[in-house]
Amino acid sequence: MATVYRLSTAIFWLLVALAGGVALFAPAPPEAPAVSPATRGVTPAELAAHATEEDCWMAIRGGVYDVSAYLPEHPTRPQVVLPWCGREATEAYATKLRGRPHSPEADRLLETWRIGSLAAP
Amino acid sequence: MSRAGLPPEPGRLAPVxxxxxxxxxxxxxxxxxxxxFPAGLPFLRAAGIVVAWAGGGLLLASLLMMVREVRLAAALGGLERMTRWHHYSGMAAYLLLLLHPLLLAAEAVRVTPAGAWQLLAPGLSPGAGDVAVWLGWAALLCLMVGLAATFSAGLAWRYWRWLHALLGLGTVLGFAxxxxxxxxxxxxLGGVxxxxxxxxxxxxxxAGTAARPAVVRAVRTVAEGTVEITLAPLARSLAVLPGQFVLVAFLSGPRYRGCGEFHPFTVSGHDPDGALRIGVKALGDCTRRMQSLVSGVAARVHGPFGDFMAGRPxxxxxxxxxxxxxxxxxxVLREGRLTQAVRLLYLFRGGREAGWLDELQALAAADPLLTLTVRETxxxxxxxxxxxxxxxxxRGCACYLCGPPGLLGALEAALRARGVPAAEIHFERFDFR
Incomplete structure (x- = not known):
């Protein structure tokens, strides 16, 4: 068992080092094209019609985002995010876990899913 | 003596x-x-989540199997088996939990080549820094260091036990x-x-709250570096069968500074008034200190465990x-006359290391079914x-072996080579680290 421990631990650190090496030497990804904010108005009623795992829109800080394609990639389990589909989710987004906001990277990623702005009812 | 909760036969455990x-x-x-179970996620990400939950669950199973309760040990096939599965579960959990970040990182590579590193070291990547990930790392490092200590055979017990405890901390950090x-x-749920x-x-x-209080009634030197200690119960006495062992901790008093740690000792005798006798050989710091025990020292006795000599054929x-x-x-011999012919081969290193020799020779002389052979090795x-x-x-003999692990291994191999079936070779290992 000691041999299994030593071998597995050594392989683990080798793979972690490999990931670090790839990040160090890999060419920088091209800048993401600026996303022009969509200006289409989305009413709360229309927003509420997209409240499923397959079709999930959220309103965050005035913008409306179709995050359906991203949900499977989200780090937490779907159950954490799904209740916010079809709803105003600014507060949930701003207080991700224990009151912490999402990272700037998450903000940038979010913009790629923008489909419009929240309109008055 | 009650047999409640004890297994019927050694080496022939009921399948359950x-x-x-x-x-x-x-x-x-x-x-x-x-x-x-994550449904609808990309394969590598789903696999990364599955191994994490499987590893976390195995850590809990491993924790359960380090709880040395008499009834639990009896239900799980004995302390030795529990300890073995404590090791297996812990090791399997470690392997699965090593895979957890690697699988998630492999999924991240699919998005961008640098994705794996961003996932593994978010605090070092611009704009990130996820407490959850660092908690995961802290848990994994605790498991890593705890297991490194576990496999350090030469590490002193006092360091070993604290470093081994990092595995428990790693489990709690994992659920955090x-x-x-x-x-x-x-x-x-997992954390609770x-x-x-x-x-x-x-x-x-x-801390010994499951153990019963006792007091040292007598201490007798039986060989060089070996004493026999008689422990009188201060509460209800334990129902112990010959061949079973107990965990004993000696406490500090005016004339003795006890280690306060529980060590396993096979019971060498059980007096009619409930007092237990245990043989203690000076093998480490704590057992060396026990050689100077005096009567009146308080102790705590937990057990009994094991079924080594129970249900002999x-x-x-x-x-x-x-x-x-x-x-x-x-x-066994002190319990009374034998009912089957027994050949007892007693091996000792030399000098005055053979304890209880006079008593054994007297027992052999009094019981025609016992043949005693003593060999200095x-x-x-x-x-x-x-x-x-x-x-x-x-041929047709049941073999019972008790001694240091190296000797047990050699004896088992030699007996198997002589055609003795594995089911007829009984022994118990006392390595509960």
Whole structure:
């Protein structure tokens, strides 16, 4: 068992080092094209019609985002995010876990899913 | 004496008890996976989540199997089996939890080549820094260091036990990592179970609240570096069968500074008034200190455990004792006359290391069914082949072995080579680290 421990631990650190090496030497990804904010108005009623795992829109800080394609990639389990589909989710987004906001990277990623702005009812 | 809760036969565990420990490990692995099985995620990400829950569950199973309660040990096939599955579950959990970040990183590579590193080291990547991930790293490092200590055979016990405890801390940090990811129910359940098991072990076993109070009634030097200690119960006495062992801690008093740690000792005798006798050989710091024990010292006794000599078959028997390994056989012989022919081979290194020799010779002289052979082997491991009887005389014999691990291994191999079936070779290992 000691041999299994030593071998597995050594392989683990080798793979972690490999990931670090790839990040160090890999060419920088091209800048993401600026996303022009969509200006289409989305009413709360229309927003509420997209409240499923397959079709999930959220309103965050005035913008409306179709995050359906991203949900499977989200780090937490779907159950954490799904209740916010079809709803105003600014507060949930701003207080991700224990009151912490999402990272700037998450903000940038979010913009790629923008489909419009929240309109008055 | 009551036999309640004790197994009927050594080496022939009922299938339910033989499978109990592996079943607990399997359930520990599968239940959380079934609850948290991720549907609809990319394969590598799903696999990364599955191995994490399986590893977390196995850690809980491993924690359960370090709780040395008498009834739990009996239900799970004995303390030795529990300890073995404590090791297996812990090691399997470690391997799965090593895979967890690697699989998630492999999925991240699909998005961008640098994605794996961004996932593994978010704090070092611009604009990130996820407490959950760092908690995961802290948990994994605790497991890594704890296991490194576990496999350090030469590490002193006082350091070993604290470093080994990092495995418990790693488990708790692991569930904190889950909590920080927002998976509240799983984290709370896992954390509570881990906390309860750790507290159970700490309070009931390590602090000795599960043990019964006793006092040292007598201490007798029986060989060089070996004493026999008589422990009189201060509460209800333990129901101990010959061949069983107890965990004993000696406390500090005016004339003795006890280690306060529980160590396993085979019971060498059980007096009619409930007093237990244990043989203690100076093998480490704590047992060396026990050589200077005096009557009146307070102790705590937990057990009994084991089924080494229980349910012996109605056939001739061959017993081999190496050094202090004579104690379970002595306990049987002290109980009364034998009902089957027994050949007892008592091996000792030399000098004055053979304890209870006069008493054993007197017992052999008084019981025609007992044949005692005493052999001095010298400081090196003995050539066991030359010490064992011919294969023909072992046919139909049940063999019982007790001694240091190296000797046990050599004896078992030599007996198997003489055609003794594995089911007829009984021994118990006392390595509970």
């Amino acid at each position: 008890r033989a499978l109990a420990a592996p079943m607990v490990a399997l359930a520990g692995m599968l239940l959380p996976v079934a609850w948290a 990592h889950v909590q920080w990811l927002g998976i509240g129910l799983g984290a709370v 179970v881990a906390g309860v098991l750790l507290l159970w072990r700490l309070l009931r076993i390590d 109605e056939c001739p028997q061959f017993w081999v004792a190496g050094g202090i390994g004579i104690t379970p056989f002595l306990a 010298g400081p090196r491991p003995p050539p066991v082949d030359a010490l064992l009887p011919e294969a023909a005389t072992l």
